[in-house]
């Protein structure tokens with residue numbers, strides 16, 4: 637199983653980091669977690685695309701995690717012959733969000749169906765809402781969800797994907813909480829949105845300082861990783877965006893609280909999950 641970082645950025649636009657999303661690849665199958673700014677460009681960079689996505693898992697409905705869902709829906713639809721339905725999993729509220737997205741796309745869908753005789757039906761996007769527990773399981777892949785804590789954004793969930801003897805947790809935006817510890821227990825790889833509250837507090841802008849109370853700091857993430865006994869902590873969706881060359885500072889802060897491997901990847905970095913081979 638491989639984790640491909642299809643977007644390591646935050647809501648703040650960056651020339652190098654797309655908005656939050658991650659791709660998990662197992663045995664030729666593609667699971668997409670969140671769909672932020674530039675996601676489809678990064679999928680192309682990972683040599684895959686909308687038609688190849690088996691399932692979209694949304695951690696929450698904050699705009700930075702869903703900006704390009706409309707692009708995923710539309711591009712999958714117009715490049716399929718015919719397009720397969722796009723199964724979407726997310727917290728309660730996801731069904732309404734997808735319905736709203738399809739409404740927003742209504743004019744475009746109508747024009748394309750009027751123009752292309754072989755587009756006989758609008759995009760099909762079945763939604764599975766989850767508050768936690770088993771999401772999907774077959775002979776190869778097991779996906780479980782757990783509630784996370786990102787209030788006032790509520791509800792929110794994180795995911796654990798297990799396959800080929802490995803496990804990866806995609807926590808999304810959350811502060812530490814017991815359900816997150818449980819989700820992470822013994823995982824090989826734990827991906828966590830992190831902020832540097834020490835840097836943010838130096839900027840006297842209330843709107844920026846507001847983000848501190850609903851995100852894990854680097855220390856929070858490291859302590860979660862240590863409590864849960866994970867193998868590798870992946871610092872992601874960093875706020876503020878790390879200046880090039882300062883990634884080591886972030887990793888060093890985490891390493892004071894966690895003995896395992898700590899990574900701060902770039903877009904399209906590929907991280908193997910589970911036994912080597």
Ligand SMILES: [Zn+2]
Pocket residue numbers: 696698786789809
């Ligand atoms: Zn968020």
Ligand SMILES: [Zn+2]
Pocket residue numbers: 646647656698700701809829873
């Ligand atoms: Zn976010």
